[in-house]
Amino acid sequence: MKFIDEVKISVFAGAGGRGCVSFRREKFVPRGGPDGGNGGHGGDVIAVADPQLTTLLDLRYQKQYKAGRGQHGMGSDCDGRRGDDREIKVPVGTIMRDAATGELIGDLQTAGERMVIAAGGRGGKGNAHFVSSTHRSPRFAQPGEAGQERELEIELRLLADVGIIGLPNVGKSTLISVISAVRPKIADYPFTTLVPNLGVVGYDDGKSFVVADIPGLIEGAHEGQGLGHKFLRHVTRTSLLIHLIDASKIDENDPLAEWKAVNRELELFDPDLGRKAQIVVANKIDLPEGRSKAELLARKLPKGDRPLKFISAATTEGVRALVQYVGMKLEEVKRQSEPTRDAAGI
Numbered sequence: 001m002k003f004i005d006e007v008k009i010s011v012f013a014g015a016g017g018r019g020c021v022s023f024r025r026e027k028f029v030p031r032g033g034p035d036g037g038n039g040g041h042g043g044d045v046i047a048v049a050d051p052q053l054t055t056l057l058d059l060r061y062q063k064q065y066k067a068g069r070g071q072h073g074m075g076s077d078c079d080g081r082r083g084d085d086r087e088i089k090v091p092v093g094t095i096m097r098d099a100a101t102g103e104l105i106g107d108l109q110t111a112g113e114r115m116v117i118a119a120g121g122r123g124g125k126g127n128a129h130f131v132s133s134t135h136r137s138p139r140f141a142q143p144g145e146a147g148q149e150r151e152l153e154i155e156l157r158l159l160a161d162v163g164i165i166g167l168p169n170v171g172k173s174t175l176i177s178v179i180s181a182v183r184p185k186i187a188d189y190p191f192t193t194l195v196p197n198l199g200v201v202g203y204d205d206g207k208s209f210v211v212a213d214i215p216g217l218i219e220g221a222h223e224g225q226g227l228g229h230k231f232l233r234h235v236t237r238t239s240l241l242i243h244l245i246d247a248s249k250i251d252e253n254d255p256l257a258e259w260k261a262v263n264r265e266l267e268l269f270d271p272d273l274g275r276k277a278q279i280v281v282a283n284k285i286d287l288p289e290g291r292s293k294a295e296l297l298a299r300k301l302p303k304g305d306r307p308l309k310f311i312s313a314a315t316t317e318g319v320r321a322l323v324q325y326v327g328m329k330l331e332e333v334k335r336q337s338e339p340t341r342d343a344a345g346i
Helices: 058-059 172-179 226-234 257-269 290-299 321-335
Strands: 006-012 045-050 064-066 086-091 094-098 104-108 114-118 149-156 162-165 197-203 207-213 239-246 278-283
Touching: 006 058, 006 086, 045 094, 045 104, 058 086, 058 207, 064 086, 064 257, 064 321, 094 207, 104 114, 114 149, 114 239, 162 226, 172 197, 197 226, 197 321, 207 321, 226 257, 239 257, 239 321, 278 290, 278 321
Parallel strands: 006 064, 045 086, 162 207, 162 239, 239 278
Antiparallel strands: 006 149, 045 114, 094 104, 094 149, 197 207
16 A cells, blocks of 8 residues: 555535524414524535544545535525535544644544544524514514635654654664564665655554654655655654664764754754653664774763664664563653643542
8 A cells, every 4th residue: 555644635614504584374263473494514625534544544535524514594594404514534643734724633643533624614593593572573584604615735644653764775674674573675775765664563562653664764764855854744743762873883083963963954954853761772783893993982981872772684683672662662662752740630
């Protein structure tokens, strides 16, 4: 299935039905009076978070969504039927913005969550509604209101606990294939991964977390270079990042060069993303000079980013220990992010 995470669509809520001008005409009932019913409300356009969807592919090919209009009011005090709602199913983690103003309309983060993104117009009142002691036979009714019309920019942000980031060809796809059931394309050239991959990773006593493999970053990713800016938003929701580095390519004259380059792109894209908790991991320690260069990086790494984890995704050396450490660290980060309770425990 093609991975689509950005689309633009138009939504049209239903117009309300007009009210009815009618008078009761019945044998043996003189001066029956007004009996015009109200028009029905227009239908809403509703976005629904569907856990079975993983892409915005369906919205790529259908650009317009219209709800039903309300039925007009009728005589004999009969109100018009409400217009049919139109549901749009989107993946969990979908964000919707007004294309004209940039206003955030909705952010669906829970399976089954529903949100009205275009409200239907109100139905007009029939003439029976306007009867009063001083106005016994009104000969007017209200027209129905128009429904909302919007052009929406829809964006998918994957909901993962952990994001794997790093330069191209550092072994991100290999790592996620080893720790989960995901089988991404793996090759020895840059940008093998063209879309994010999601996998479920099990660790201590049946616990698990969701990990996302983000396509390789390069310098200038925040400005659209390579694939970086297109997929960086998918790690904004994560609680923890695994910063993967190819140990065999560490520059002995500047061991922190690659580490700094990736962190700079995170910071420039979103300052909050640059401050997100990281676990720095040196991969490919099975290759010649890989372990010695990783040890050099470990000594130069700032204290706040230690300990550096050593692994070989190809041979699985150190991988199981890394998974356990990530699970423990993730629990710690989530505990720290929970809102503090007051003394009363409220």
